[in-house]
Amino acid sequence: MYNSIQLNDNIYWLGVNDRKTHLFENLWPLDNGVSYNSYLVVDEKVALIDTVEKSKIDEFLSRIEEIIGKRKIDYLIINHMEPDHSGGIKEILKLHPDIKIVGNKMTFVLLTGLYNITTNHLLIAEGDTISLGEHQLQFFMTPWLHWPETMMTYEQHTKVLFTGDAFGSFGTLNGGIFDDELNMNFYIDEMRRYYSNIVAKYSKMVVKAMEKLQGLEIKFLASTHGPIWRSHIDWVLKLYTSWASYQAEKGVVIVFGSMYGNTEQMADIIARRLSEKGIRDIKIYDASRRHLSYLLSEIWHYKGLILGSSAYNGGVFPPIENLTRKLEDIEIKDRLLGTFGSSGWNKAGVKGLNKWAEEMKWELVATSPETKGAPEKNSIEQCIQMADAMAERLHELYPEI
Ligand SMILES: Cc1cc2nc3c(=O)[nH]c(=O)nc-3n(C[C@H](O)[C@H](O)[C@H](O)COP(=O)(O)O)c2cc1C
Ligand SMILES: [Fe+2]
Ligand SMILES: [Fe+2]
Structure with missing residues (x-):
């Protein structure tokens, strides 16, 4: 020096x-x-x-x-x-x-x-x-x-x-x-x-x-x-x-876990609709790629959190499971939550996420879109409804932005 x-x-x-x-x-x-x-x-x-x-x-x-x-x-x-x-x-x-x-x-x-x-x-x-x-x-x-x-x-x-x-x-x-x-x-x-x-x-x-x-x-x-x-x-x-005090900014973080891209497609559909509804800060992360450290920071940053998971061995896809455990550990509060996912036969990903949401006492903003395999008409419609509900809640909470 x-x-x-x-x-x-x-x-x-x-x-x-x-x-x-x-x-x-x-x-x-x-x-x-x-x-x-x-x-x-x-x-x-x-x-x-x-x-x-x-x-x-x-x-x-x-x-x-x-x-x-x-x-x-x-x-x-x-x-x-x-x-x-x-x-x-x-x-x-x-x-x-x-x-x-x-x-x-x-x-x-x-x-x-x-x-x-x-x-x-x-x-x-x-x-x-x-x-x-x-x-x-x-x-x-x-x-x-x-x-x-x-x-x-x-x-x-x-x-x-x-x-x-x-x-x-x-x-x-x-x-x-x-x-x-x-x-x-x-x-x-x-x-x-x-x-x-x-x-x-x-x-x-x-x-x-x-x-x-x-x-x-x-x-x-x-x-x-x-x-x-x-x-x-x-x-x-x-x-x-x-x-x-768990205050956050207007915006949505979408974190998905997906092996073959079905759940990821749903993330993109939700994000596009959020954008059409006037949400400007929308972040999409693949939990398999993005380190937990950055995911936590983004979740701390924004009011809206949407978690997506494919079904994996009777449960939530492991990196998303890991994220939910950590969110539980740090006791984060006051977020608007949505969940979605894709499965082959038993909806285990979304079921697991919703059970976790219940334990966290977090309310879901809308019905969770769930598809067998690739997103189809019904689940796409639900993705749109969830984005609409999330956007509406955010506009209510942050009317000036
Ligand atoms: C290793 C492995 C385990 C799976 N476990 C389940 C399961 O427990 N329940 C289920 O319904 N589907 C299961 N599936 C099927 C996937 O969830 C299904 O193909 C889904 O559409 C994948 O979504 P993705 O493209 O977003 O990864 C499994 C698939 C793989 C490869
Ligand atoms: Fe230190
Ligand atoms: Fe320290």
Whole structure:
């Protein structure tokens, strides 16, 4: 790094980019990489906020040395213990044996479990502060975003809020670091994907955390992944709250599972009719091709969801089955649902989907089109009726768009 980057008044960004890892948590595609952000507050005392993933330790340590030379770090604040941020703790402890590791009760349970670090603990609780000189760190407990120990740290002098994974985004930082330096469309998509994949299951806890932050004057939102927010803070707080309360945009995602194209043909018929009825955002995905990660993000994005499945061995086609299990797991709510599909003899795909819809307590907007083999007159008519019903509901809910 040819120069160190300051957020404000001796608060440094220590982010590193990971363009090598293919799957985050060995699960979610990193097609655009990811950044691990850590921060350094330099005052009479020095505090490090989180570390980075362990493959990036050398770069991380040299960045710290560029800023503080051989000076010792006094505090290591741990907002989150997942290894993409805790991967540097052992090294930091080796280099700074007197450092105080700051966390809550659950932080230390995890610190002991993951790294067997049982010394140097400094236990803090809600509202506690640590003075670094001019800078004052204050701690807010925001558990379950998305682990039990997660918390946020607020620097009162510069009004920087270090949020951990909250407001995090996939995608490396390619030169620009602050929201006003970037093309935000890309990061909003990657942030929604991160939210729906990693955080969404804990949306209730996100709402609680957002309530706790109300009234706090924030000049920087500094997450552990992706851009730092300084110009559009109110906007992003609102956006995050809307995701956490299951709000969605006008549009329809059609995800189908199809071996030989019969179910896929039905998807196209439905989509065409939706378009004729004035729906502009219509996305069609083949669940066998498109990774679950992107499907979840799109489903989080749009109000309308239409799932299609051919019948497969007495049930739903496996990639669609997998998607429904995941939607159940993340407890997504408030979507308009339609289902459809093709079978050879026993309608097992659509039956399975509708049983799932019932368990989710989701209402279907219309009768589910079901065909034996290729779509024929009756099922085509039902596809059209379903598209009409979906479009009508969307126009009712979003009359102005
Ligand atoms: C491996 C396999 C398993 C199937 N299992 C069922 C089944 O359990 N019930 C059924 O009615 N049809 C079953 N079928 C027939 C298909 O569901 C049917 O051909 C359907 O039209 C395929 O739709 P698609 O072209 O969208 O894949 C199966 C077909 C295959 C190849
Ligand atoms: Fe995490
Ligand atoms: Fe993370």
